[in-house]
Amino acid sequence: MVLTGSLSLIAGLADVRYYFHLQLAPHISRDHQYWRLITNQFAFTNSSELFLSQLLFYNVAVGIERTFGSLKYTSFLLASALVSTLLNFITLLLLHRLGVNYIPSGPSPILFSILYQYHRIVPSAYTFRIFGVPVTNKIFTYLTALPIIISHTPGSILAAFNGLSTGALYRSGLTDLKSFRVSPWVVSTISSLVGSSRPPHMSARAIPGERAPFASELVVTRRRTTETVQEEASGAAAVATGDTGATGGSVMREWVDELTGRRDSGRVPTAGEIAELTAVFPHASREEIVDALQRSQTVDQAASVLLTRSS
Template sequence: MSFEHAPVTKAMMVGAGLSSFFVGLFDVKYYFHLQLVPHISRHHQYWRLMTQYLAYQNSSDLFLAELLLYNVGIHIERRFGSVKFASFLVVIALLSTLLEFLALLLFNPLGLNYISTGASVFIYSLLYQYSRLVPSVYQFRIFGIQLNNKSLNYFLAFQFAISRLPGSFVVAIIGIIAGQLYRSEIANFDTYRVPLSAVTFSRRFILPLIGSLRPPRRPTRAFPEDSRPTNAPLAGLAAHENDEVITTSRRPSSTTQATTARFRNTDGSVDVGDDSTGSRSSVMREWVDELTGRTDRTNAGIRVPIESEISQLTNMFPTVEREVVVGALQRR
């Protein structure tokens, strides 16, 4: 899975990683910590309600957040579209800020005085959308428990929710509630879109900074490389001698193969083939027949196609390899 069609998710992951790194590097974590007492009640630092989303306090929280954003955020952004996904994040930020402030005021007598920092509330809102929109691909059982391919993400989110009780658990509940409010038709939060000027600015100045979004190029090899352990000098020599990349391109003509044919003697010397194309083709055909067991199949009664039939089908289907044509004629 790549970041194709998911630039906002990649920007979130890169931004969370860089901000957490520089916050720890310059030792300014105390600016991103949120407590009701004394930050809000005594010093009236309400700006902490927004700066708390910018950085994580430790590397373990950052690692779990990056895993969940990669596994969940990409799916949701591809379903929403980048503009709607960015609008979703803005709405969740406003709703969660209000809900967290109310939670601190209401549950402070019960011992709730701080809120876990970082973009965790966005992750739980995304997880709610993920559970409602993305179907499971496969299911499996472990000790009789029915699980699916989405269970690992839920397990990581649960571990994240209980990492710093009670603040982390409150953040998880608030994120789920904010996600439910976004999907509900109470206030039509899902109809909000970020301004066009912000979209244009992001595409022109921010999108080039996050790097390429293209998926990795798939190799053209028909078969994977041999990964069996071998002796290093012999393996290098064999790799140099058998340096052939098997692709799905069209095979060269028989004349070219006959011209470039080489034969190795039993004593290790190499002889260049004869100038006669017919003799070289017959020797090569016999050698191929011995390797593929075609002579045994002929003796066993299996039909061997003639060259005219092979040429006719090859001309009709030029993109099909010769072995496929021969196999199809043998099965007639």
């Protein structure tokens, strides 16, 4: 993806785009410029094809690479390049008398070989209807590739057909392309040149700001007593009667605790329970969350207490 974009820009700036297209006569038959078979898939000659190909590479090729793995994906790209180059040359020889003498530059065969893998491997996410015809979400990817197919007819159609044929040959049992693997040092060398980065860590917090890690904080509570067990049992019975009963029981239990001085008695909340309630109630203080957990038998009961306090 990066290599194709860079070479396309360099070819345009240096005005050497005419070295990349593949033409049987006179370049191959008369001038014997067989190196065009290799350079043909290096770069695109116009910005529109480059833009569409980058969109397809980003939306399709990245998923195929994650499915195959780096080693298999690199081997697949190399095999697709070799097979599609051979098919381009053979089809030009066969169709030359019918007026097909030109294949535009660009890695279109490799791109359509990847699209074939995308069609066979990646399932559709949803289906909808257009004028009664059922289509899937993949239709948008295929419509993006359509301008590349019709950009330089009939050569662009031939390149797309050769790419799809290459992808079909790779997945079929007619050839042994699936078992082909490049040397691991090739992949490691390319990775060292291109570089790799891990995806950024996505925090589960809904609001910005940092909070001290829960593992570094000490929760000081008292032991469970008989009164606490009876209190928690009564709270569980209140929850079973309904949401309204749970809320009313929590309020009444809190009021009784304030009068009797049993406010600090309760169970020992775990760090996971504290973290769960902190994510749901980001504006509540840690002391309020710990107190609600000490008064409740479950996290749901503690959430009811916090909701009652905030209302």
